[in-house]
Amino acid sequence: MESRIIKLEEFAGVTRDRLTRIETRLDHMATKEDVSKLEATLLRWFIGTAVSLTALAFAAAKLIH
Structure with missing residues (x-):
């Protein structure tokens, strides 16, 4: 024992x-809050990058044409 x-x-x-x-x-x-903040930051970066690349593409197309 x-x-x-x-x-x-x-x-x-x-x-x-x-x-x-x-x-x-x-x-x-x-935490969920950390993940939520990261998601919001990544989404803003993605949208900002997409808008910038779109503007760059249109500007390049306008200069080339």
Whole structure:
């Protein structure tokens, strides 16, 4: 019975260490708010780039024609 208790106590220590590592990893993960902000930023960059390239293409076409 004593050996079983010792094994359970060792297992509890290992489990506590693993849980601490998992919590640390979860603290550094992106939240929904972070993802939403990133999505909005990327969308603005995409639209801005598309508008700029379209304007550049029309300007080049006008100069060539």
